[in-house]
Amino acid sequence: MDMKSNKSSPVITDPPPLDKSRLGIRSGRLPYSQSGALFSSGMYIPLPRKKPGKLDDDRTNGWLDAMKSSSPPRKKLLVDLSFGFASDDTDTAYSSWMVKYPSALNSFEEISNFAKNKKVVLFLDYDGTLSPIVDDPDRAFMSDEMRSSVKNLVKYFPTAIISGRSRDKVYELVGLAELYYAGSHGMDIMGPMHEVCSNFCSSPHKQDKEVILFQPAREFLPMIDEVFKTLVEITGDIKGAKVESHKFCASIHYRNVDKNNWPTIAQCVHDILKNYPCLCLTHGRKVLEVRPVIDWNKGKAVEFLLESLGLRNRDDVLPIYIGDDKTDEDAFRVLRKKNRGYGIIVSSVPKETDAFYSLRDPSEVMQFLESLVKWKEQNEL
Numbered sequence: 001m002d003m004k005s006n007k008s009s010p011v012i013t014d015p016p017p018l019d020k021s022r023l024g025i026r027s028g029r030l031p032y033s034q035s036g037a038l039f040s041s042g043m044y045i046p047l048p049r050k051k052p053g054k055l056d057d058d059r060t061n062g063w064l065d066a067m068k069s070s071s072p073p074r075k076k077l078l079v080d081l082s083f084g085f086a087s088d089d090t091d092t093a094y095s096s097w098m099v100k101y102p103s104a105l106n107s108f109e110e111i112s113n114f115a116k117n118k119k120v121v122l123f124l125d126y127d128g129t130l131s132p133i134v135d136d137p138d139r140a141f142m143s144d145e146m147r148s149s150v151k152n153l154v155k156y157f158p159t160a161i162i163s164g165r166s167r168d169k170v171y172e173l174v175g176l177a178e179l180y181y182a183g184s185h186g187m188d189i190m191g192p193m194h195e196v197c198s199n200f201c202s203s204p205h206k207q208d209k210e211v212i213l214f215q216p217a218r219e220f221l222p223m224i225d226e227v228f229k230t231l232v233e234i235t236g237d238i239k240g241a242k243v244e245s246h247k248f249c250a251s252i253h254y255r256n257v258d259k260n261n262w263p264t265i266a267q268c269v270h271d272i273l274k275n276y277p278c279l280c281l282t283h284g285r286k287v288l289e290v291r292p293v294i295d296w297n298k299g300k301a302v303e304f305l306l307e308s309l310g311l312r313n314r315d316d317v318l319p320i321y322i323g324d325d326k327t328d329e330d331a332f333r334v335l336r337k338k339n340r341g342y343g344i345i346v347s348s349v350p351k352e353t354d355a356f357y358s359l360r361d362p363s364e365v366m367q368f369l370e371s372l373v374k375w376k377e378q379n380e381l
Protein backbone atom coordinates (compact mmCIF):
# COMPACT_ATOMS: atom_id res chain seq x y z
CA MET A 1 0.00 0.00 0.00
CA ASP A 2 1.43 3.30 -1.02
CA MET A 3 0.99 5.75 1.81
CA LYS A 4 1.74 9.42 1.29
CA SER A 5 1.61 11.75 4.20
CA ASN A 6 0.01 15.08 3.70
CA LYS A 7 -0.48 17.76 6.32
CA SER A 8 -3.58 16.40 7.93
CA SER A 9 -3.74 12.72 7.10
CA PRO A 10 -1.99 10.03 5.11
CA VAL A 11 -3.44 9.13 1.73
CA ILE A 12 -3.40 5.56 0.57
CA THR A 13 -3.25 5.49 -3.20
CA ASP A 14 -3.83 1.78 -3.76
CA PRO A 15 -6.86 0.02 -2.41
CA PRO A 16 -5.96 -2.90 -0.18
CA PRO A 17 -6.04 -6.38 -1.68
CA LEU A 18 -9.25 -8.26 -2.09
CA ASP A 19 -10.02 -11.92 -1.72
CA LYS A 20 -11.79 -12.29 -5.07
CA SER A 21 -12.63 -15.94 -4.59
CA ARG A 22 -14.57 -15.19 -1.41
CA LEU A 23 -16.58 -12.53 -3.19
CA GLY A 24 -17.27 -14.59 -6.30
CA ILE A 25 -15.75 -11.93 -8.57
CA ARG A 26 -14.16 -12.77 -11.87
CA SER A 27 -11.04 -10.71 -12.35
CA GLY A 28 -12.19 -9.69 -15.85
CA ARG A 29 -14.89 -7.67 -14.12
CA LEU A 30 -12.48 -5.54 -12.16
CA PRO A 31 -11.29 -2.47 -14.00
CA TYR A 32 -9.09 -1.23 -11.18
CA SER A 33 -5.94 -2.72 -9.81
CA GLN A 34 -6.54 -4.35 -6.49
CA SER A 35 -2.94 -5.17 -5.90
CA GLY A 36 -0.93 -3.67 -3.08
CA ALA A 37 0.83 -4.73 0.04
CA LEU A 38 -1.28 -6.40 2.64
CA PHE A 39 -2.87 -4.04 5.12
CA SER A 40 -1.27 -5.06 8.34
CA SER A 41 -3.48 -5.83 11.27
CA GLY A 42 -0.43 -4.95 13.36
CA MET A 43 -1.25 -1.33 12.59
CA TYR A 44 -4.13 -1.36 15.02
CA ILE A 45 -3.42 1.01 17.84
CA PRO A 46 -4.95 0.78 21.31
CA LEU A 47 -7.80 3.22 21.75
CA PRO A 48 -8.05 5.96 24.33
CA ARG A 49 -10.80 5.11 26.78
CA LYS A 50 -10.71 8.46 28.52
CA LYS A 51 -13.61 10.86 28.23
CA PRO A 52 -13.04 13.75 25.84
CA GLY A 53 -11.16 16.74 27.14
CA LYS A 54 -10.86 20.26 25.75
CA LEU A 55 -10.39 20.89 22.08
CA ASP A 56 -6.70 20.40 21.76
CA ASP A 57 -5.48 21.37 18.34
CA ASP A 58 -6.09 23.25 15.12
CA ARG A 59 -7.31 20.14 13.38
CA THR A 60 -10.21 19.67 15.78
CA ASN A 61 -11.08 23.34 15.50
CA GLY A 62 -11.08 22.91 11.72
CA TRP A 63 -13.58 20.08 12.05
CA LEU A 64 -15.72 22.22 14.29
CA ASP A 65 -15.76 24.95 11.66
CA ALA A 66 -16.79 22.40 9.06
CA MET A 67 -19.53 21.13 11.39
CA LYS A 68 -20.85 24.65 11.84
CA SER A 69 -20.81 25.31 8.11
CA SER A 70 -22.54 22.00 7.29
CA SER A 71 -25.86 23.84 7.56
CA PRO A 72 -25.17 27.58 7.63
CA PRO A 73 -28.04 29.96 8.15
CA ARG A 74 -29.51 31.02 4.83
CA LYS A 75 -28.48 34.63 5.24
CA LYS A 76 -24.85 33.61 5.76
CA LEU A 77 -24.94 31.45 2.64
CA LEU A 78 -26.01 34.38 0.55
CA VAL A 79 -23.20 36.56 1.81
CA ASP A 80 -20.59 33.79 1.56
CA LEU A 81 -21.43 33.02 -2.02
CA SER A 82 -20.97 36.69 -2.95
CA PHE A 83 -23.81 37.24 -5.30
CA GLY A 84 -23.02 40.91 -5.19
CA PHE A 85 -25.55 41.55 -2.47
CA ALA A 86 -26.32 40.44 1.04
CA SER A 87 -30.04 40.04 0.94
CA ASP A 88 -32.71 38.33 2.98
CA ASP A 89 -34.43 37.53 -0.23
CA THR A 90 -33.56 33.87 -0.57
CA ASP A 91 -35.61 33.55 -3.75
CA THR A 92 -33.55 36.19 -5.49
CA ALA A 93 -30.32 34.56 -4.40
CA TYR A 94 -31.57 31.14 -5.48
CA SER A 95 -32.58 32.51 -8.87
CA SER A 96 -29.14 34.06 -9.30
CA TRP A 97 -27.52 30.77 -8.39
CA MET A 98 -29.75 28.95 -10.86
CA VAL A 99 -28.33 30.99 -13.71
CA LYS A 100 -25.15 29.00 -13.13
CA TYR A 101 -26.90 25.74 -12.19
CA PRO A 102 -30.17 25.72 -14.13
CA SER A 103 -33.08 23.59 -13.07
CA ALA A 104 -32.85 20.14 -14.66
CA LEU A 105 -36.64 20.29 -15.04
CA ASN A 106 -36.62 23.60 -16.90
CA SER A 107 -33.68 22.35 -18.97
CA PHE A 108 -35.25 19.00 -19.71
CA GLU A 109 -35.51 19.65 -23.44
CA GLU A 110 -31.83 20.55 -23.61
CA ILE A 111 -30.90 17.43 -21.61
CA SER A 112 -33.10 15.11 -23.67
CA ASN A 113 -31.80 16.57 -26.93
CA PHE A 114 -28.29 15.82 -25.81
CA ALA A 115 -29.37 12.35 -24.68
CA LYS A 116 -30.87 11.48 -28.07
CA ASN A 117 -29.26 8.32 -29.49
CA LYS A 118 -27.25 7.91 -26.32
CA LYS A 119 -27.51 5.31 -23.59
CA VAL A 120 -28.46 7.18 -20.44
CA VAL A 121 -27.17 5.71 -17.16
CA LEU A 122 -28.54 6.96 -13.82
CA PHE A 123 -26.66 7.26 -10.54
CA LEU A 124 -28.77 8.25 -7.56
CA ASP A 125 -27.76 9.24 -4.07
CA TYR A 126 -30.23 8.22 -1.36
CA ASP A 127 -30.55 10.63 1.62
CA GLY A 128 -31.71 14.08 0.58
CA THR A 129 -32.16 12.87 -3.02
CA LEU A 130 -34.62 9.98 -2.98
CA SER A 131 -35.76 10.59 0.59
CA PRO A 132 -36.20 13.89 2.42
CA ILE A 133 -33.76 14.77 5.21
CA VAL A 134 -35.31 13.93 8.59
CA ASP A 135 -34.05 14.12 12.17
CA ASP A 136 -33.88 10.37 12.71
CA PRO A 137 -31.65 8.58 10.16
CA ASP A 138 -33.54 5.35 10.87
CA ARG A 139 -36.74 6.94 9.61
CA ALA A 140 -35.46 8.30 6.30
CA PHE A 141 -37.96 6.40 4.19
CA MET A 142 -38.56 7.03 0.53
CA SER A 143 -42.17 7.40 -0.52
CA ASP A 144 -44.02 4.66 -2.42
CA GLU A 145 -44.39 7.14 -5.31
CA MET A 146 -40.63 7.64 -5.45
CA ARG A 147 -40.07 3.88 -5.30
CA SER A 148 -42.41 3.30 -8.22
CA SER A 149 -40.71 6.12 -10.19
CA VAL A 150 -37.33 4.45 -9.65
CA LYS A 151 -38.84 1.06 -10.58
CA ASN A 152 -40.10 2.52 -13.86
CA LEU A 153 -36.77 4.16 -14.51
CA VAL A 154 -34.92 0.85 -14.27
CA LYS A 155 -37.09 -0.56 -17.06
CA TYR A 156 -35.33 1.81 -19.46
CA PHE A 157 -32.04 2.90 -17.93
CA PRO A 158 -29.25 1.14 -16.06
CA THR A 159 -29.52 2.64 -12.57
CA ALA A 160 -27.35 2.56 -9.48
CA ILE A 161 -27.90 3.88 -5.97
CA ILE A 162 -24.69 5.30 -4.51
CA SER A 163 -24.96 6.00 -0.81
CA GLY A 164 -22.93 6.70 2.29
CA ARG A 165 -25.07 4.16 4.10
CA SER A 166 -24.19 0.49 4.23
CA ARG A 167 -25.23 -1.42 1.13
CA ASP A 168 -27.59 -3.64 3.13
CA LYS A 169 -29.28 -0.65 4.77
CA VAL A 170 -29.80 1.28 1.56
CA TYR A 171 -31.04 -1.87 -0.19
CA GLU A 172 -33.52 -2.38 2.64
CA LEU A 173 -34.72 1.23 2.31
CA VAL A 174 -35.05 1.20 -1.48
CA GLY A 175 -36.24 -2.39 -1.76
CA LEU A 176 -35.72 -2.86 -5.51
CA ALA A 177 -33.71 -5.89 -6.59
CA GLU A 178 -33.14 -4.69 -10.15
CA LEU A 179 -30.68 -1.91 -9.28
CA TYR A 180 -26.97 -1.65 -8.71
CA TYR A 181 -26.10 -0.63 -5.16
CA ALA A 182 -22.90 1.02 -4.00
CA GLY A 183 -22.93 1.40 -0.21
CA SER A 184 -20.36 2.92 2.18
CA HIS A 185 -19.62 5.77 -0.26
CA GLY A 186 -18.93 3.33 -3.09
CA MET A 187 -16.76 0.95 -1.05
CA ASP A 188 -19.27 -1.90 -1.34
CA ILE A 189 -20.72 -2.50 -4.81
CA MET A 190 -23.32 -5.05 -5.81
CA GLY A 191 -25.09 -5.73 -9.10
CA PRO A 192 -28.76 -6.58 -9.66
CA MET A 193 -29.87 -9.78 -7.96
CA HIS A 194 -31.52 -11.25 -11.03
CA GLU A 195 -30.81 -11.50 -14.70
CA VAL A 196 -30.02 -8.07 -16.09
CA CYS A 197 -32.73 -6.47 -18.20
CA SER A 198 -32.52 -5.50 -21.84
CA ASN A 199 -31.13 -2.08 -20.95
CA PHE A 200 -27.80 -3.75 -20.38
CA CYS A 201 -27.62 -5.10 -23.94
CA SER A 202 -24.42 -3.24 -24.72
CA SER A 203 -22.75 -4.81 -21.71
CA PRO A 204 -20.58 -7.80 -22.51
CA HIS A 205 -22.07 -9.32 -19.35
CA LYS A 206 -25.60 -9.60 -20.70
CA GLN A 207 -27.41 -12.72 -19.55
CA ASP A 208 -24.89 -13.06 -16.79
CA LYS A 209 -26.53 -13.88 -13.49
CA GLU A 210 -23.40 -13.31 -11.46
CA VAL A 211 -23.61 -10.46 -8.97
CA ILE A 212 -20.82 -7.96 -9.40
CA LEU A 213 -19.18 -7.10 -6.12
CA PHE A 214 -16.32 -4.82 -5.30
CA GLN A 215 -15.04 -4.07 -1.82
CA PRO A 216 -11.78 -2.13 -1.97
CA ALA A 217 -11.69 -1.50 1.78
CA ARG A 218 -12.33 -5.02 2.97
CA GLU A 219 -9.14 -5.18 5.01
CA PHE A 220 -10.36 -2.26 7.12
CA LEU A 221 -13.47 -4.04 8.39
CA PRO A 222 -12.14 -5.03 11.85
CA MET A 223 -10.66 -1.57 12.35
CA ILE A 224 -13.87 0.25 11.41
CA ASP A 225 -15.86 -2.06 13.64
CA GLU A 226 -13.52 -1.34 16.55
CA VAL A 227 -13.75 2.41 15.99
CA PHE A 228 -17.53 2.22 15.65
CA LYS A 229 -17.82 0.49 19.04
CA THR A 230 -15.53 3.04 20.66
CA LEU A 231 -17.48 5.93 19.14
CA VAL A 232 -20.71 4.50 20.55
CA GLU A 233 -19.11 4.20 23.96
CA ILE A 234 -17.43 7.58 24.02
CA THR A 235 -20.40 9.58 22.71
CA GLY A 236 -22.91 7.67 24.84
CA ASP A 237 -23.34 10.54 27.30
CA ILE A 238 -23.83 13.24 24.67
CA LYS A 239 -27.55 13.84 24.34
CA GLY A 240 -28.75 13.49 20.76
CA ALA A 241 -25.52 12.02 19.38
CA LYS A 242 -26.01 8.96 17.22
CA VAL A 243 -23.38 6.66 15.79
CA GLU A 244 -24.15 4.46 12.80
CA SER A 245 -22.11 1.61 11.39
CA HIS A 246 -22.00 1.48 7.61
CA LYS A 247 -19.72 -1.54 7.45
CA PHE A 248 -16.78 0.16 5.70
CA CYS A 249 -17.30 3.52 7.41
CA ALA A 250 -19.02 4.94 10.48
CA SER A 251 -21.14 8.06 10.95
CA ILE A 252 -21.48 10.32 13.97
CA HIS A 253 -24.66 12.37 13.72
CA TYR A 254 -24.91 15.69 15.55
CA ARG A 255 -28.18 16.99 14.03
CA ASN A 256 -29.96 16.44 17.35
CA VAL A 257 -27.08 17.55 19.58
CA ASP A 258 -27.14 20.94 21.29
CA LYS A 259 -24.73 23.29 19.48
CA ASN A 260 -22.82 23.82 22.73
CA ASN A 261 -21.89 20.15 22.66
CA TRP A 262 -20.59 20.12 19.10
CA PRO A 263 -17.02 20.80 20.29
CA THR A 264 -17.28 17.73 22.53
CA ILE A 265 -18.31 15.63 19.52
CA ALA A 266 -15.40 16.99 17.48
CA GLN A 267 -13.03 16.26 20.36
CA CYS A 268 -14.31 12.69 20.81
CA VAL A 269 -13.79 11.89 17.17
CA HIS A 270 -10.43 13.58 17.15
CA ASP A 271 -9.27 11.63 20.24
CA ILE A 272 -10.06 8.40 18.50
CA LEU A 273 -8.84 9.21 15.01
CA LYS A 274 -5.44 10.49 16.08
CA ASN A 275 -4.62 6.87 16.89
CA TYR A 276 -5.70 5.62 13.48
CA PRO A 277 -3.57 7.17 10.74
CA CYS A 278 -5.27 4.91 8.20
CA LEU A 279 -8.68 6.41 8.84
CA CYS A 280 -9.88 9.89 7.93
CA LEU A 281 -12.87 12.10 8.43
CA THR A 282 -15.30 13.57 5.92
CA HIS A 283 -18.28 15.82 6.53
CA GLY A 284 -21.87 15.37 5.42
CA ARG A 285 -25.13 17.02 6.42
CA LYS A 286 -24.81 17.33 10.21
CA VAL A 287 -22.78 14.15 10.20
CA LEU A 288 -19.10 13.28 10.55
CA GLU A 289 -17.96 10.23 8.67
CA VAL A 290 -14.98 8.08 9.55
CA ARG A 291 -13.59 6.09 6.67
CA PRO A 292 -10.44 4.40 5.38
CA VAL A 293 -8.04 6.74 3.61
CA ILE A 294 -8.04 4.66 0.44
CA ASP A 295 -8.26 6.47 -2.85
CA TRP A 296 -11.91 5.57 -3.37
CA ASN A 297 -15.11 7.59 -3.31
CA LYS A 298 -18.46 7.97 -5.05
CA GLY A 299 -16.72 9.27 -8.18
CA LYS A 300 -14.54 6.16 -8.39
CA ALA A 301 -17.64 4.03 -7.86
CA VAL A 302 -19.28 5.73 -10.85
CA GLU A 303 -16.23 4.99 -13.00
CA PHE A 304 -16.13 1.41 -11.76
CA LEU A 305 -19.78 0.81 -12.56
CA LEU A 306 -19.52 2.39 -16.01
CA GLU A 307 -16.50 0.22 -16.76
CA SER A 308 -18.25 -2.89 -15.46
CA LEU A 309 -21.19 -2.20 -17.74
CA GLY A 310 -18.88 -1.65 -20.71
CA LEU A 311 -20.05 1.97 -20.88
CA ARG A 312 -17.00 3.95 -19.76
CA ASN A 313 -15.45 6.63 -21.99
CA ARG A 314 -18.01 6.16 -24.74
CA ASP A 315 -19.43 9.06 -26.73
CA ASP A 316 -22.77 7.32 -27.00
CA VAL A 317 -23.25 7.09 -23.23
CA LEU A 318 -24.66 9.83 -21.02
CA PRO A 319 -24.22 9.27 -17.28
CA ILE A 320 -26.40 11.41 -15.02
CA TYR A 321 -25.65 11.62 -11.29
CA ILE A 322 -28.15 13.16 -8.86
CA GLY A 323 -27.06 13.95 -5.30
CA ASP A 324 -27.29 16.52 -2.54
CA ASP A 325 -24.22 16.14 -0.37
CA LYS A 326 -20.52 17.00 -0.26
CA THR A 327 -19.60 13.37 -0.89
CA ASP A 328 -21.54 13.54 -4.17
CA GLU A 329 -19.17 16.23 -5.41
CA ASP A 330 -16.55 13.53 -6.20
CA ALA A 331 -19.01 12.05 -8.67
CA PHE A 332 -19.95 15.47 -10.10
CA ARG A 333 -16.25 16.14 -10.74
CA VAL A 334 -15.80 12.82 -12.55
CA LEU A 335 -18.69 13.64 -14.88
CA ARG A 336 -17.66 17.26 -15.38
CA LYS A 337 -14.19 16.15 -16.42
CA LYS A 338 -14.14 16.01 -20.21
CA ASN A 339 -17.88 16.74 -20.19
CA ARG A 340 -18.59 13.08 -19.66
CA GLY A 341 -22.05 13.51 -18.20
CA TYR A 342 -24.34 15.62 -16.08
CA GLY A 343 -24.19 16.12 -12.34
CA ILE A 344 -27.42 17.39 -10.82
CA ILE A 345 -27.27 18.91 -7.33
CA VAL A 346 -30.34 18.66 -5.11
CA SER A 347 -30.50 21.81 -3.04
CA SER A 348 -33.01 24.46 -2.07
CA VAL A 349 -30.25 26.92 -1.16
CA PRO A 350 -27.29 28.15 -3.22
CA LYS A 351 -24.24 25.90 -2.79
CA GLU A 352 -20.82 25.66 -4.32
CA THR A 353 -20.85 22.61 -6.54
CA ASP A 354 -19.32 20.89 -9.54
CA ALA A 355 -22.75 19.82 -10.77
CA PHE A 356 -24.21 21.13 -14.05
CA TYR A 357 -27.88 21.38 -13.17
CA SER A 358 -29.97 21.61 -10.02
CA LEU A 359 -33.20 20.33 -8.53
CA ARG A 360 -34.74 21.80 -5.39
CA ASP A 361 -35.72 18.69 -3.43
CA PRO A 362 -36.66 14.99 -3.71
CA SER A 363 -40.07 15.84 -5.16
CA GLU A 364 -38.35 17.58 -8.09
CA VAL A 365 -36.01 14.58 -8.38
CA MET A 366 -39.09 12.39 -8.77
CA GLN A 367 -40.51 14.69 -11.47
CA PHE A 368 -37.21 14.59 -13.32
CA LEU A 369 -37.05 10.77 -13.20
CA GLU A 370 -40.63 10.57 -14.42
CA SER A 371 -39.83 12.98 -17.27
CA LEU A 372 -36.97 10.73 -18.34
CA VAL A 373 -39.27 7.71 -18.42
CA LYS A 374 -41.93 9.60 -20.38
CA TRP A 375 -39.33 10.87 -22.84
CA LYS A 376 -37.97 7.35 -23.34
CA GLU A 377 -41.43 5.88 -23.82
CA GLN A 378 -42.27 8.50 -26.44
CA ASN A 379 -39.03 7.84 -28.25
CA GLU A 380 -39.53 4.08 -28.20
CA LEU A 381 -42.75 4.38 -30.26
Ligand SMILES: O=P(O)(O)OC[C@H]1O[C@H](O[C@H]2O[C@H](CO)[C@@H](O)[C@H](O)[C@H]2O)[C@H](O)[C@@H](O)[C@@H]1O
Binds near residue numbers: 165246325
Ligand atom coordinates in the same frame (compact mmCIF):
# COMPACT_ATOMS: atom_id res chain seq x y z
O1 LIG B 1 -24.88 9.27 0.60
P1 LIG B 1 -26.23 9.39 1.21
O2 LIG B 1 -27.18 8.31 0.78
O3 LIG B 1 -26.83 10.77 1.01
O4 LIG B 1 -25.99 9.18 2.78
C1 LIG B 1 -25.34 10.20 3.52
C2 LIG B 1 -25.73 10.12 4.96
O5 LIG B 1 -27.16 10.02 4.99
C3 LIG B 1 -27.77 9.82 6.25
O6 LIG B 1 -27.68 11.01 7.00
C4 LIG B 1 -28.35 12.13 6.45
O7 LIG B 1 -29.74 11.86 6.37
C5 LIG B 1 -30.39 11.64 7.66
C6 LIG B 1 -31.83 11.26 7.41
O8 LIG B 1 -32.50 12.21 6.64
C7 LIG B 1 -30.23 12.90 8.52
O9 LIG B 1 -30.83 12.70 9.79
C8 LIG B 1 -28.74 13.23 8.67
O10 LIG B 1 -28.57 14.44 9.38
C9 LIG B 1 -28.07 13.36 7.29
O11 LIG B 1 -26.66 13.50 7.44
C10 LIG B 1 -27.15 8.66 6.96
O12 LIG B 1 -27.74 8.50 8.22
C11 LIG B 1 -25.66 8.86 7.07
O13 LIG B 1 -25.07 7.83 7.78
C12 LIG B 1 -25.13 8.91 5.64
O14 LIG B 1 -23.74 8.99 5.66
